[in-house]
Amino acid sequence: MTASAPALSGLFDVAIIGAGVVGCALARRFTLAGARVAVVERAADILDGASKANSAILHTGFDAPPGSLEQACIAQGYEEYLRIHPKLGLPLVSSGALVVAWTAEEEAALPSLVAQAQENGVTDVEMLSHSAMRDAEPGLGPGARSAFRVPREYLIDPWSAPFAYMLQAIENGAKLLRGAEVVGGRHEGHWVLETTRGTVSASLVVNAAGLWGDVLDERLIGRRDFSIRPRKGQFVVYDKSAAALAAHIILPVPNKVTKGVVVCRTAFGNLLVGPTAEDQEEREHATLVPETLEQLRKRGAEILPGLGAHAVTAIYAGLRPATEFKDFQIRSHEGRNYITVGGIRSTGLSAALGIAAHVERLAGLTLDAPSTPVWPTVSNISEYAPRDWEVPGHGGVVCHCEMVTRREVLAALDGPLPARSLAGLKRRTRVTMGRCQGFFCSAELASITAGRLEHDMADRIE
Amino acid sequence: MSLPPEVDVVVIGAGPAGLAAATTLASVASVLVLDRENCAGGIPRHCGHYPFGFREFHRLMKGPDYAKKLVDRAVKAGVRVATGVNVVELEPGPRVGVTSNAGRSHIRSKLVLIATGVRESSRAQRLIGGDKPGGILPTGALQGMVYLEGRRPFRRPVILGTELVSFSAIMTCGHAGIRPVAMIEPNPTVTARWPTGIYPWLKGIPLHLSTDIKRIEGRSWVERVVLEGPAGETVVETDGVIVSGRFLPEATLLHGSHIERDPATGGPVVDSYGRCTDPAYFAAGNVLRPVETAGWSWAEGRAVGKAMCLALENALPARETPRLNLVGDALAWAIPQHVGTGAEAALDRLQLRVTRPVRGRLSMRVNGVEVASRRISTRPERRITLPLPHRSGSVEIVLEEE
Numbered sequence: 015m016t017a018s019a020p021a022l023s024g025l026f027d028v029a030i031i032g033a034g035v036v037g038c039a040l041a042r043r044f045t046l047a048g049a050r051v052a053v054v055e056r057a058a059d060i061l062d063g064a065s066k067a068n069s070a071i072l073h074t075g076f077d078a079p080p081g082s083l084e085q086a087c088i089a090q091g092y093e094e095y096l097r098i099h100p101k102l103g104l105p106l107v108s109s110g111a112l113v114v115a116w117t118a119e120e121e122a123a124l125p126s127l128v129a130q131a132q133e134n135g136v137t138d139v140e141m142l143s144h145s146a147m148r149d150a151e152p153g154l155g156p157g158a159r160s161a162f163r164v165p166r167e168y169l170i171d172p173w174s175a176p177f178a179y180m181l182q183a184i185e186n187g188a189k190l191l192r193g194a195e196v197v198g199g200r201h202e203g204h205w206v207l208e209t210t211r212g213t214v215s216a217s218l219v220v221n222a223a224g225l226w227g228d229v230l231d232e233r234l235i236g237r238r239d240f241s242i243r244p245r246k247g248q249f250v251v252y253d254k255s256a257a258a259l260a261a262h263i264i265l266p267v268p269n270k271v272t273k274g275v276v277v278c279r280t281a282f283g284n285l286l287v288g289p290t291a292e293d294q295e296e297r298e299h300a301t302l303v304p305e306t307l308e309q310l311r312k313r314g315a316e317i318l319p320g321l322g323a324h325a326v327t328a329i330y331a332g333l334r335p336a337t338e339f340k341d342f343q344i345r346s347h348e349g350r351n352y353i354t355v356g357g358i359r360s361t362g363l364s365a366a367l368g369i370a371a372h373v374e375r376l377a378g379l380t381l382d383a384p385s386t387p388v389w390p391t392v393s394n395i396s397e398y399a400p401r402d403w404e405v406p407g408h409g410g411v412v413c414h415c416e417m418v419t420r421r422e423v424l425a426a427l428d429g430p431l432p433a434r435s436l437a438g439l440k441r442r443t444r445v446t447m448g449r450c451q452g453f454f455c456s457a458e459l460a461s462i463t464a465g466r467l468e469h470d471m472a473d474r475i476e
Numbered sequence: 477m478s479l480p481p482e483v484d485v486v487v488i489g490a491g492p493a494g495l496a497a498a499t500t501l502a503s504v505a506s507v508l509v510l511d512r513e514n515c516a517g518g519i520p521r522h523c524g525h526y527p528f529g530f531r532e533f534h535r536l537m538k539g540p541d542y543a544k545k546l547v548d549r550a551v552k553a554g555v556r557v558a559t560g561v562n563v564v565e566l567e568p569g570p571r572v573g574v575t576s577n578a579g580r581s582h583i584r585s586k587l588v589l590i591a592t593g594v595r596e597s598s599r600a601q602r603l604i605g606g607d608k609p610g611g612i613l614p615t616g617a618l619q620g621m622v623y624l625e626g627r628r629p630f631r632r633p634v635i636l637g638t639e640l641v642s643f644s645a646i647m648t649c650g651h652a653g654i655r656p657v658a659m660i661e662p663n664p665t666v667t668a669r670w671p672t673g674i675y676p677w678l679k680g681i682p683l684h685l686s687t688d689i690k691r692i693e694g695r696s697w698v699e700r701v702v703l704e705g706p707a708g709e710t711v712v713e714t715d716g717v718i719v720s721g722r723f724l725p726e727a728t729l730l731h732g733s734h735i736e737r738d739p740a741t742g743g744p745v746v747d748s749y750g751r752c753t754d755p756a757y758f759a760a761g762n763v764l765r766p767v768e769t770a771g772w773s774w775a776e777g778r779a780v781g782k783a784m785c786l787a788l789e790n791a792l793p794a795r796e797t798p799r800l801n802l803v804g805d806a807l808a809w810a811i812p813q814h815v816g817t818g819a820e821a822a823l824d825r826l827q828l829r830v831t832r833p834v835r836g837r838l839s840m841r842v843n844g845v846e847v848a849s850r851r852i853s854t855r856p857e858r859r860i861t862l863p864l865p866h867r868s869g870s871v872e873i874v875l876e877e878e
């Protein structure tokens with residue numbers, strides 16, 4: 015179903031398709047550069063595609079292919095995150111990473127990885143002796159042979175970050191249209207995008223449709239330069255009591271296909287094990303498979319034997335928008351005012367701000383940047399910084415496991431970028447995401463959110 | 477409403493156990509009951525059905541009426557009940573850290589009772605596969621929606637589990653005009669005791685034994701479940717999944733505290749007075765173990781309350797330390813974990829559960845000498861008790877299966 019009336023009136027400088035982490039960063043970047051920006055998102059809320067589920071690591075890019083666009087974007091994105099996170103109120107959990115070798119073959123690969131890190135400008139990596147490795151992570155399993163440390167890999171909040179980017183875009187004038195799928199469009203002097211909620215007109219279109227990037231290209235410019243090959247990653251999240259088991263992000267020695275199974279804390283105070291790397295055709299469903307989750311638990315307990323005693327809090331899975339190519343697929347299509355930002359596979363959270371800067375350069379627009387842009391701050395939901403429940407007037411705690419207050423829930427349902435789905439509310443506040451997974455708070459939450467989400471949690475009994 | 481900085485006794489949790497203990501203690505001490513819900517009464521307040529109150533009030537009542545009566549009784553006895561207060565930390569002293577709308581504060585006391593109850597285990601903990609759409613709830617959340625909020629999350633859900641609480645789920649559905657379309661039990665038999673076992677049949681709900689949920693499907697909301705059972709895979713169109721039972725103590729407060737937790741029960745390690753490893757802390761009710769009835773938890777609260785009265789007068793024997801040993805892998809847990817001779821014990825029986833259906837001989841040995849035994853034929857979730865030993869020493873519980 016499409017509507018031909020404008021969904022957003024006027025001619026925008028840039029229309030961004032997709033509000034994943036990449037679309038959010040693009041919206042912020044173009045808005046701060048002075049562009050009139052419209053973002054069109056198919057789902058009821060932002061971050062509903064690849065960006066809803068990842069490992070939440072801010073990578074340095076030490077192991078990215080040297081000279082690749084991916085490496086350049088990670089390096090720049092990383093650097094910009096470090097610069098802007100305090101101003102936006104975003105967390106940064108210092109952990110560092112240990113790349114641990116478990117076989118002789120992996121051990122033999124460590125020196126070349128260290129050299130690669132140096133080449134990528136990550137010059138503070140250090141090889142650790144066996145005993146230094148044990149000192150750094152006493153909980154490592156007996157199979158750990160040796161390791162090197164990447165001191166400045168960090169843990170971040172995978173949802174607050176893109177949320178803050180989009181919020182800053184909106185507060186500086188960008189328009190976000192949610193629940194609107196781009197189904198077609200024509201380029202006649204300027205672009206007219208057809209969406210399920212009406213048309214959007216813009217001079218430049220940026221396709222940041224993630225898992226649907228190739229389909230969008232086909233729809234809008236009649237060609238595809240890559241094919242999306244979704245790669246599923248499943249995770250097991252352990253109870254907060256397990257977070258003390260590992261200080262570092264424990265990375266495996268990467269192979270050609272994936273970065274492999276990681277064990278790390280989360281900004282929310284848990285410990286996660288994952289992801290898997292499973293190729294599939296399906297773009298919508300990231301199906302959880304109990305046998306695979308069991309294997310992850312087993313692997314987790316090999317890496318950190320102490321894990322066996324800890325309970326599982328959550329399970330989740332995400333889809334990486336991988337393609338037949340290794341590098342990001344970012345290109346400007348000459349004469350069509352159209353830029354594809356595709357195949358942002360497994361490092362998009364780290365690279366997003368760098369990708370946005372790169373795309374802005376590609377676009378080459380001449381604009382007047384606002385002299386005093388608005389810098390909103392987001393409410394902290396990381397466990398490693400003070401939380402709302404510690405501040406009087408919070409209205410009581412709604413979610414007792416994650417200590418989410420009524421004030422936080424109400425704020426997330428309100429303001430310039432309100433939650434429109436339960437999943438969106440969870441990503442903004444963490445409600446129902448703790449130990450009890452909604453046992454204690456679902457009922458109260460159903461009443462607080464009634465009439466405010468695309469799908470009510472419950473309807474009234476007459 | 478401001479909280480006092482100091483009282484004689486802090487009780488965490490205004491359910492049957494906490495309220496019973498508080499009422500008992502009120503004659504000898506100033507007692508403050510804290511509950512994070514906006515209304516006191518614990519889980520029974522969420523259960524708008526029978527049967528509650530027989531042990532306590534000698535008549536059958538619905539949960540909310542029963543909860544109200546317990547609260548009234550406590551308040552009449554002089555107990556102060558503060559709701560909307562989350563206890564967030566337990567410290568030596570004892571001292572508890574709390575947060576409420578007024579912000580953070582600390583409360584000192586002579587003794588603390590932990591009576592924080594149980595919850596059901598989640599879909600995630602059971603590693604149930606598939607998508608993560610809306611509409612997947614434990615019974616407790618369903619009861620809260622229906623009885624406290626007057627809301628209904630779905631119309632034709634499936635119910636996973638056949639514990640007593642699974643039948644509460646059916647009753648709750650009935651109350652809200654919800655028609656469950658299937659009841660699913662991974663084991664070959666229904667877990668709860670007959671005659672409740674025929675309940676699904678009575679209500680015309682197909683019961684699938686030896687069947688598990690293989691996958692939950694749906695994008696934003698549950699659309700179907702794929703079952704795996706004796707007949708292979710079947711698909712059930714549904715708009716919700718009630719993941720019922722498999723209770724766990726709500727012992728979050730113990731994580732990161734100085735008080736020892738028993739990985740087997742999930743609750744605190746206690747002696748036969750309900751005393752924790754820090755003897756200024758006691759515990760009673762379902763936080764001790766999964767799971768007992770409201771009446772049992774209430775009686776336990778009262779008994780531990782009496783022991784706490786003695787503790788306030790320094791009249792309790794020193795903490796007993798011999799740790800109970802379980803022999804036999806079908807034994808899930810036993811409390812109290814530290815057993816003495818049972819003189820004036822608050823937890824006056826050993827309570828046990830098994831992990832799978834078993835038949836055999838259960839015995840107790842003190843210093844290697846058998847002092848009691850009985851035959852059992854039982855299933856998980858069913859109550860098993862043994863008398864406390866009359867002699868002190870190292871105690872072993874042995875299950876020899878047939």
Ligand SMILES: Cc1cc2nc3c(=O)[nH]c(=O)nc-3n(C[C@H](O)[C@H](O)[C@H](O)COP(=O)(O)OP(=O)(O)OC[C@H]3O[C@@H](n4cnc5c(N)ncnc54)[C@H](O)[C@@H]3O)c2cc1C
Pocket residue numbers: 031032033034035036037054055056057060061062063064065066067068069070071072073194195196197222223224225226230245246247248289332333334335358359360361362363364365
């Ligand atoms: C398992 C896993 C672990 C990861 N770990 C990390 C990590 O630790 N660190 C890191 O930096 N990165 C990590 N990543 C990578 C990161 O999550 C992705 O690179 C990133 O989320 C990609 O974002 P995107 O915006 O390109 O895509 P998406 O998030 O998929 O955004 C695309 C958006 O476009 C919308 N859309 C699609 N079609 C249309 C249409 N026709 N009309 C309108 N809207 C449309 C979608 O609904 C979606 O919201 C991980 C990824 C996975 C899956």
Ligand SMILES: Cc1cc2nc3c(=O)[nH]c(=O)nc-3n(C[C@H](O)[C@H](O)[C@H](O)COP(=O)(O)OP(=O)(O)OC[C@H]3O[C@@H](n4cnc5c(N)ncnc54)[C@H](O)[C@@H]3O)c2cc1C
Pocket residue numbers: 488489490491492493494495510511512513517518519520523526527561562563564591592593594595596615616617619641644726729760761762763767768769770771773774
């Ligand atoms: C879904 C469900 C259905 C049940 N149905 C029945 C039934 O039909 N019949 C029956 O006999 N039993 C039933 N039970 C068992 C139930 O546990 C007992 O009936 C009884 O409630 C146990 O009493 P309690 O005092 O130990 O715990 P609860 O009644 O659970 O009370 C514990 C209280 O502690 C509070 N609390 C917890 N943590 C904190 C904290 N950190 N700070 C402040 N307050 C806190 C909670 O808010 C709660 O009010 C059911 C249990 C569940 C979970």
